[in-house]
Amino acid sequence: MAVEAIELRRTVEGLTFEQMEGLFSAAGLGGRVGHKILRAFRNSPHVRVAFDADRLVGASRAITDGEYHAVIYDVAVDPDYQATGIGRRMMEELLRELRVWRVMLVAAEDVRGFYAGFGFAPYPDVLAKLDPERLHDPIRGPG
Numbered sequence: 001m002a003v004e005a006i007e008l009r010r011t012v013e014g015l016t017f018e019q020m021e022g023l024f025s026a027a028g029l030g031g032r033v034g035h036k037i038l039r040a041f042r043n044s045p046h047v048r049v050a051f052d053a054d055r056l057v058g059a060s061r062a063i064t065d066g067e068y069h070a071v072i073y074d075v076a077v078d079p080d081y082q083a084t085g086i087g088r089r090m091m092e093e094l095l096r097e098l099r100v101w102r103v104m105l106v107a108a109e110d111v112r113g114f115y116a117g118f119g120f121a122p123y124p125d126v127l128a129k130l131d132p133e134r135l136h137d138p139i140r141g142p143g
């Protein structure tokens, strides 16, 4: 499968929450319900979703103040399509749009090498406040 055949879109319009949930679950980012994932993407000003014809095979998004700061979230590629350059294409397109001095993201140990390829490195002095109750979505269905 040639990566050139994969179409990148800038919007999640037309996608169903089953498609989003399916991709996230297949990519190992499960535990979230699709309609909330979709809303998070709609609320993000920078989006890339990847398609092989009608099949959703990749997703990524970023939020930003447009001047100084941005954060990238939810970079996911369908396992059937991983290691074919889709993640790279989505990251390159997002980063081209994010004209800010600092882009941050959260990366598990096993994907740090992927992000290192774009210049991401451990960053000091980051604090986070977590609400564990909101990490996983217990209720299914629109809401």
Ligand SMILES: CC(C)(COP(=O)(O)OP(=O)(O)OC[C@H]1O[C@@H](n2cnc3c(N)ncnc32)[C@H](O)[C@@H]1OP(=O)(O)O)[C@@H](O)C(=O)NCCC(=O)NCCS
Pocket: 027, 028, 029, 074, 075, 076, 077, 078, 081, 082, 083, 084, 085, 086, 087, 088, 089, 106, 107, 108, 110, 111, 112, 113, 114, 115, 117
């Ligand atoms: C991490 C992920 C997004 C990478 O996407 P991908 O489409 O498979 O990656 P690409 O094929 O575009 O790879 C781009 C480069 O990164 C490298 N790379 C990919 N995954 C890597 C990993 N886990 N560790 C180190 N390097 C990696 C590739 O070797 C390639 O290097 P090259 O350009 O020098 O050949 C994808 O594997 C994925 O969805 N993983 C599961 C979900 C996840 O963990 N997402 C990150 C949330 S923090």
